Amino acid sequence: MSKLNEIADRAAGATPPSLAGAVRGLSDKSIAWIFIAPTIILLLAINIFPLIWTIYLSLTNYRANRPNAELKFVGTEHYEKILTNPDIWAAMQSTAHFVVWTIVLQTVIGFTLAWLVDRKFRGHGFWTTVILLPMMLSPAVVGNFWKFLYQPQIGLFNYIISFFTGAEPSSFEMLGSVQLAPWAIVIVDTWMWTPYVMLICLAGLRSIPDYIYEAAEVDRASNWRQFWSITIPMCLPFIMLAVLFRGIENFKMFDMVNLLTGGGPGSTTEVASITLKREAFEKWRTGFSSAFAIILFVTVFGLANIYVKALNKVKSR
Amino acid sequence: MAEVVLSHISKKFGSVTAISDVSLTIGNGEFIVLLGPTGAGKTTLLRLVAGLETADAGTISIGGFDATKSAPSSRDVAFVFQQYSLYPHLTVFENLAFPLRSPIRNMSEKDITAKVKEIAGLLRIEDKLQNRATQLSGGQMQRVAIGRALVRSPSIYLMDEPLSSLDAKLRGDLRVELKRIQHVMGATVLYVTHDQMEAMTLATRIGVMKEGHLVQVGTPREIYTDPVDLYVASRLGTPSINSLPSKDFQVAGIPDTVHTIGLRTEHLQIRKGKKGSFIGTVNYVEHLGDQDYLHISINGHELVTLSNPDDGLSTGDEVSLEFVNALYFDRAGNRVHRGKHP
Numbered sequence: 150m151s152k153l154n155e156i157a158d159r160a161a162g163a164t165p166p167s168l169a170g171a172v173r174g175l176s177d178k179s180i181a182w183i184f185i186a187p188t189i190i191l192l193l194a195i196n197i198f199p200l201i202w203t204i205y206l207s208l209t210n211y212r213a214n215r216p217n218a219e220l221k222f223v224g225t226e227h228y229e230k231i232l233t234n235p236d237i238w239a240a241m242q243s244t245a246h247f248v249v250w251t252i253v254l255q256t257v258i259g260f261t262l263a264w265l266v267d268r269k270f271r272g273h274g275f276w277t278t279v280i281l282l283p284m285m286l287s288p289a290v291v292g293n294f295w296k297f298l299y300q301p302q303i304g305l306f307n308y309i310i311s312f313f314t315g316a317e318p319s320s321f322e323m324l325g326s327v328q329l330a331p332w333a334i335v336i337v338d339t340w341m342w343t344p345y346v347m348l349i350c351l352a353g354l355r356s357i358p359d360y361i362y363e364a365a366e367v368d369r370a371s372n373w374r375q376f377w378s379i380t381i382p383m384c385l386p387f388i389m390l391a392v393l394f395r396g397i398e399n400f401k402m403f404d405m406v407n408l409l410t411g412g413g414p415g416s417t418t419e420v421a422s423i424t425l426k427r428e429a430f431e432k433w434r435t436g437f438s439s440a441f442a443i444i445l446f447v448t449v450f451g452l453a454n455i456y457v458k459a460l461n462k463v464k465s466r
Numbered sequence: 467m468a469e470v471v472l473s474h475i476s477k478k479f480g481s482v483t484a485i486s487d488v489s490l491t492i493g494n495g496e497f498i499v500l501l502g503p504t505g506a507g508k509t510t511l512l513r514l515v516a517g518l519e520t521a522d523a524g525t526i527s528i529g530g531f532d533a534t535k536s537a538p539s540s541r542d543v544a545f546v547f548q549q550y551s552l553y554p555h556l557t558v559f560e561n562l563a564f565p566l567r568s569p570i571r572n573m574s575e576k577d578i579t580a581k582v583k584e585i586a587g588l589l590r591i592e593d594k595l596q597n598r599a600t601q602l603s604g605g606q607m608q609r610v611a612i613g614r615a616l617v618r619s620p621s622i623y624l625m626d627e628p629l630s631s632l633d634a635k636l637r638g639d640l641r642v643e644l645k646r647i648q649h650v651m652g653a654t655v656l657y658v659t660h661d662q663m664e665a666m667t668l669a670t671r672i673g674v675m676k677e678g679h680l681v682q683v684g685t686p687r688e689i690y691t692d693p694v695d696l697y698v699a700s701r702l703g704t705p706s707i708n709s710l711p712s713k714d715f716q717v718a719g720i721p722d723t724v725h726t727i728g729l730r731t732e733h734l735q736i737r738k739g740k741k742g743s744f745i746g747t748v749n750y751v752e753h754l755g756d757q758d759y760l761h762i763s764i765n766g767h768e769l770v771t772l773s774n775p776d777d778g779l780s781t782g783d784e785v786s787l788e789f790v791n792a793l794y795f796d797r798a799g800n801r802v803h804r805g806k807h808p
Binding site for chain 1: 516518539547551553555565568
């Protein structure tokens with residue numbers, strides 16, 4: 150205690166008299182505000198201000214490559230254009246296809262893997278680590294090597310498919326075909342992020358105590374019934390959380406699509422974020438793309454909110 | 467309900483022997499309480515009967531069928547776990563209905579509702595049926611856990627210290643209720659506890675366990691008055707039995723093999739004054755209300771016994787003691803019977 154006092158005394162002695170005078174007489178609340186002010190200012194500067202600025206720009210004809218041009222206020226014109234533009238709707242559809250299928254596949258496969266790993270077989274720790282590896286790679290690396298795997302002449306993926314189906318390896322192009330390209334991206338994202346879903350599901354499975362299963366067994370519930378009436382309901386909040394994370398993440402998926410197909414062939418894999426990048430940094434329609442960004446933001450924010458409400462309902466059960 | 471017969475059951479966990487050659491017949495409608503300290507193997511024995519563990523040796527027969535290797539679901543037993551183990555995501559109603567919804571049972575929804583309501587009434591939780599299991603207090607949760615066993619009519623009810631996590635008053639209430647329900651239903655029960663009060667009041671027979679062995683089985687009265695060894699004797703009775711070395715106390719007519727004299731309150735006659743076989747001094751008196759704990763030092767040893775507060779004994783008083791029908795034990799702690807009297 151005396152040591153603490155000594156330190157406090159030394160700190161007090163080292164404080165310049167002018168500062169000490171300024172601080173003295175401040176209420177606890179004011180001091181609290183002084184401490185959190187830097188964070189709040191930073192948040193305002195890099196989060197809130199750009200948001201407001203984007204809303205403002207979305208109502209103008211501003212173009213970032215012509216900063217000196219006359220700025221005209223156009224009202225909600227951009228919003229009307231976006232919502233009636235078939236290309237934008239096509240991009241939204243691609244995004245929805247991508248989001249829905251990656252979530253379905255990742256949840257089903259991720260949960261199954263978690264359920265298998267949870268069996269605690271010999272070497273399950275080793276296999277868990279192996280399964281987690283894809284998640285630890287950089288999306289840029291993953292995008293690039295899957296480009297090679299999908300290569301029709303030398304790609305391993307095509308060879309494996311041909312081994313099982315008997316089709317010529319070079320008879321199909323995963324990334325070049327209009328039908329296959331969207332699925333090629335779904336496959337890569339599933340390969341990379343299923344481990345993440347597995348990890349969350351595994352936490353859920355581990356949270357169910359053994360004695361619940363013992364009670365169910367004594368209550369004469371079959372394994373099938375135990376799975377559906379105990380494992381799934383008690384794991385559901387975790388599964389829903391994984392879906393939420395993956396959903397938000399994939400709604401704004403950019404890097405992998407950009408690396409693999411760049412939105413092509415044609416615009417078959419042009420998800421919303423790719424369209425947005427084209428409008429903003431290729432066509433330089435800053436006002437228009439700002440409006441699009443706001444629409445995307447409201448969509449994700451709205452959906453996530455509805456979803457979180459549902460999640461809380463499940464969790465409070 | 468059915469007769470359950472355990473014969474020569476042994477169970478090891480790694481190198482640790484949990485159960486060693488236990489044989490026990492639980493008659494139809496009997497309430498058997500396994501008593502023993504933590505680690506004596508009581509819970510393991512219960513789990514073996516339930517099928518949650520498999521015996522290394524010996525056989526278990528339930529209702530005449532050899533169930534030694536059967537899965538828990540095919541044994542038709544009900545288990546009340548120490549840690550409630552309710553299904554947290556279900557309502558009280560669904561928790562109670564869970565065992566009834568087993569496809570083996572094929573019960574109609576109407577019958578299920580009727581049965582759940584009946585049991586909920588019995589346990590006085592009918593107003594909680596729509597609550598989530600996690601919104602209940604500890605006592606209510608334990609009632610639901612007991613109720614989940616009672617909705618069924620299994621061969622045997624297995625209960626693992628079901629009252630241990632409750633406060634004293636509730637424990638007392640539920641104990642009485644449990645006995646009443648068992649009586650009404652004529653249920654066969656195997657019950658584990660380390661609480662001697664529960665054992666004495668609930669059991670038709672008590673089995674005392676020690677380090678995986680079943681040391682003695684008998685009615686509560688037999689276990690109390692006629693223990694086979696010092697270990698069993700010290701399981702029952704409050705204050706617990708006093709054990710004095712016989713070399714320091716000359717008692718006429720006891721066998722030479724006696725090493726320890728066991729004395730309960732009823733084995734002692736205490737009078738104020740110095741006229742008696744042994745003279746002691748009251749060290750201090752603990753007042754419990756309706757009775758006192760008397761700490762007496764005698765020949766360099768200490769005795770604890772109950773006394774009537776009206777006896778007027780207080781600290782420092784000299785008292786004379788007579789031993790009446792004391793229990794005698796040899797060097798190994800086994801009971802030595804005096805003369806021809808068993």
